[in-house]
Amino acid sequence: MNLSKGYLLALVLLFAYLSWQLVTPFLQFVLGAVLIAFVCYPLQTRLEAYVSPSIAAFALVVLSVVTVIIPFVLVAAVVADEAARLTQDRDPRTVQTDELEAWIEAQTGLEVDLMETVVSSAEQIGTVVFEQTTAWFSVVTHALIGLGVALFLLYYLLKDGDDLLRWLRETTPLPDAVQDDLYGELSDVMWAVLVGHVLIAIIQGVIAGLGLFATDIPNAAFWTFVMVILALIPLIGAFLVWGPAVGYLLLIGDPILAILLAIYSTIVVGLSDDYLRPIVVDRYARLSPAVIIIGVLGGLYAYGIMGLFFGPVLVGGLFATLDVVNDHYDRLGDEP
Numbered sequence: 001m002n003l004s005k006g007y008l009l010a011l012v013l014l015f016a017y018l019s020w021q022l023v024t025p026f027l028q029f030v031l032g033a034v035l036i037a038f039v040c041y042p043l044q045t046r047l048e049a050y051v052s053p054s055i056a057a058f059a060l061v062v063l064s065v066v067t068v069i070i071p072f073v074l075v076a077a078v079v080a081d082e083a084a085r086l087t088q089d090r091d092p093r094t095v096q097t098d099e100l101e102a103w104i105e106a107q108t109g110l111e112v113d114l115m116e117t118v119v120s121s122a123e124q125i126g127t128v129v130f131e132q133t134t135a136w137f138s139v140v141t142h143a144l145i146g147l148g149v150a151l152f153l154l155y156y157l158l159k160d161g162d163d164l165l166r167w168l169r170e171t172t173p174l175p176d177a178v179q180d181d182l183y184g185e186l187s188d189v190m191w192a193v194l195v196g197h198v199l200i201a202i203i204q205g206v207i208a209g210l211g212l213f214a215t216d217i218p219n220a221a222f223w224t225f226v227m228v229i230l231a232l233i234p235l236i237g238a239f240l241v242w243g244p245a246v247g248y249l250l251l252i253g254d255p256i257l258a259i260l261l262a263i264y265s266t267i268v269v270g271l272s273d274d275y276l277r278p279i280v281v282d283r284y285a286r287l288s289p290a291v292i293i294i295g296v297l298g299g300l301y302a303y304g305i306m307g308l309f310f311g312p313v314l315v316g317g318l319f320a321t322l323d324v325v326n327d328h329y330d331r332l333g334d335e336p
Contacts, residue, residue, distance in 0.1 A: 029146035031306040032154060035065050037157035038190060042159045057158035062153060069147070178324060185320035193312045197292060200272075201231035208238040208269045215257045217245050232296050238269060258263060291315045 023030055040060045047056035129147075141202070169179055209224025217223065225246070227238035242265040290313035292312050299311015 025142075026146045026149050028304050028306050029150035031310055032301065033150040033153040033157060035194075035306070035309055036068060037154050039163070039194065040064065040154075040158060041161055053159045057155050060158055061155050064154065065151070068081070080212065105227060181327065182324045185324055186317050188318050189316035190313055193292075193295075193309065193316065197232060197312065198309060202228055203230075203270055204231040204272050205238055207272055208265055209243050211242060211261050211264045212245060213226075214264075215245070215249060215254075215261045217248065229308070233293055238265070240267070 024094030040063075044053070044056050044060060047059065050061075051247030075191055169176070171177060189296045205224055208227045209220060212220040212223055223241050227241045230240055231238050242261065246262045246265075249261060251256070266326070295315040296308055297311075299307025299309070299314070300309070
């Protein structure tokens with residue numbers, strides 16, 4: 001009997017490992033689908049009272065594409081374009097190569113032809129770019145396939161969500177009371193991260209970004225995105241961007257705009273964090289700032305962009321699970 005159990009356990013671990021290998025190439029897209037499905041699931045249950053699960057799931061997939069995926073792609077494109085402009089603002093025609101060549105010769109005694117060097121380097125770069133075309137095509141293809149996987153997974157997570165939850169409850173070797181507490185705690189942690197921190201960070205970053213646009217800060221879209229990311233991290237926040245922006249306005253001779261930006265950011269952005277976050281977080285699980293910091297930074301390194309969401313959830317989920325184990329540990333051994 002023990003040998004049979006060991007064999008079955010080995011098979012489970014083997015298939016779990018092989019299945020994980022299949023998921024890994026599209027992990028970002030799978031996590032994104034799970035995240036959107038979690039948010040949309042309450043709407044799915046309400047819509048099923050009026051239409052079939054298939055129609056409800058399809059409608060929510062379309063809604064997700066329109067309200068989440070397309071805006072995310074557009075924002076990513078704008079941010080990438082702004083980031084590229086940071087390194088392309090210089091006009092190469094303004095470079096005085098003759099004076100620079102003379103200075104190099106005076107300092108080193110070597111005669112150089114910078115223009116020839118630049119042309120040669122450009123040819124080499126062109127060769128590298130041509131060679132990387134296949135790699136870029138592979139990246140685009142992978143992204144399109146991953147997006148398709150995410151949409152199909154989102155549809156079936158919504159359509160068959162009840163069956164999946166029922167299967168989990170039947171398969172998990174835990175009493176119903178323990179599972180109720182465990183899933184409830186994990187749901188509270190998930191909503192606390194999504195609504196209490198991610199949503200507040202987006203709102204705070206966008207509010208701060210409006211100040212950058214109003215004062216004509218260069219590359220304001222890019223810096224707004226940076227402030228959204230920084231706002232996810234407690235004790236850091238958007239000040240790391242709007243603070244230097246105030247200094248930039250002072251340096252270029254716009255003290256009035258600098259003062260207005262400082263007042264706006266301190267009052268409006270600060271109040272959005274001080275008042276809005278506690279109101280929202282009080283509805284869900286309370287997460288320590290340490291959990292958020294470790295989850296956001298560690299999740300970003302471990303899981304990429306989706307780690308910003310799932311990192312805090314995983315750390316918070318660990319503490320929630322430990323709480324459930326502590327509450328039910330004594331009775332678990334007595335369960336048949």
